[in-house]
Amino acid sequence: MKIATFNINGIRSRLRALLEWLRKEVPDVVCLQELKAPDSGFPVREINAAGYGAIWHGQTSWNGVAILQKGADPLESRRGLPGDKDDKQSRYIEAAIEGMVIGCLYLPNGNPQPGPKFQYKLAWFERLIEYSAALLESGHPVILAGDFNVVPTDNDIYNPRSWLKDALLQPESRECFERLLSQGWTDALRRIYGDERVYTFWDYFRQHWQTDSGLRIDHLLLSPDVATRLKTAGVSKWVRGQPHASDHAPTWVELGPPKRMHHARKGGSA
Structure with missing residues (x-):
């Protein structure tokens, strides 16, 4: 089972690229952002x-998230992150798929910082941390996938020097991501690649794509039971090289079948 996350950066303008990627790579589940x-x-x-079937949570001109499922309509389980009833931004949608809960998120960018946008980023992160703990406690297999707008470590960026003031690298942002992981989530790409540098985003400036000057900000976090099914993970870099591409590339995991539960039976066969 292949589950991907992709910040499409405008679904109408990049629909052809999305459809080509779906046709070539045939993911089973796709989490889309922006x-x-x-x-x-x-x-x-x-x-x-x-x-593909789809559920989506749109917003005019900005944000917006969706989940696609091959051959079926995803069963929506949540729309919007809990914790702030006044938050009108479309940044979270969740579905029950193949016995798993899959949350698709677009965490606020937070620039410029300091300022209200960075405070919103941190407040949204706190809500995510609280909600993700509840997801783990639910006992369901869970995947949180999306654009987290956080570069977890200096090993996740080509060169941190020119990004030191960026919200994606701030100590507060990284500390939130660390607290999230410490709940028991597995960072799938890092689990597969170890210390190897792997990027999911290359901005449009200064030939960053052509020189492979990238950042890793798109993440798939797996609950412990899903992590035991992880076979491989990767980034479909070829999509970023297409004409008029998003500045992100699709990032994905491949899972094996769920582990079967063995129960001792009494008194012979059932």
Whole structure:
């Protein structure tokens, strides 16, 4: 089972690229971020024609998240992160798929910092930390996938020097990510790649794509029971090299089947 996350950076303008990637790589589940389209502007017809069901939480011009499932409609279990009833930004959607809870998130960027946008980022992160703890306590197998807008360590960026003031590298941002991981989540890409440098985002400036000057900000976090199923993980870098590409590349995990539970039986066969 292949589960991917992809910050599409405008689903209408990059629909052709999305459909080509779906056709070539055929992921089973896709978490999309930064749709930049209202609910009515989501291209559900084209996505259905490609063989995928979808749920989405749009917003005009900004943000927006969606979950696609191959051959089925995802069963929505949550829309919006709990903890702030006044938060109107479309940044979280969640579905029950194949016995798992899959949360798709687009964490606030937080720039410029310091300032209100950075405070919103940290407040949203705190809500995520609180909610993710409840997800783990639920006992369900869970994946949190998306654009976390955090570079966890200096090993996750080509060179931190020119990004020192960026919200993605601030100690507060990294500390939140560490607290999240310490709940028991497995950072899938880091588990597979070890200390090897691997990037998921290359911005449009200063030839960063051409020189492989990237950042790792798209993450798939696995609950302990899902982590035991992890076979491999990777980044579909070829998508970033396409004309008019998003500045992110799809990032994915491949899972083996769930571990079977063996129960001792009394008195012979059932």
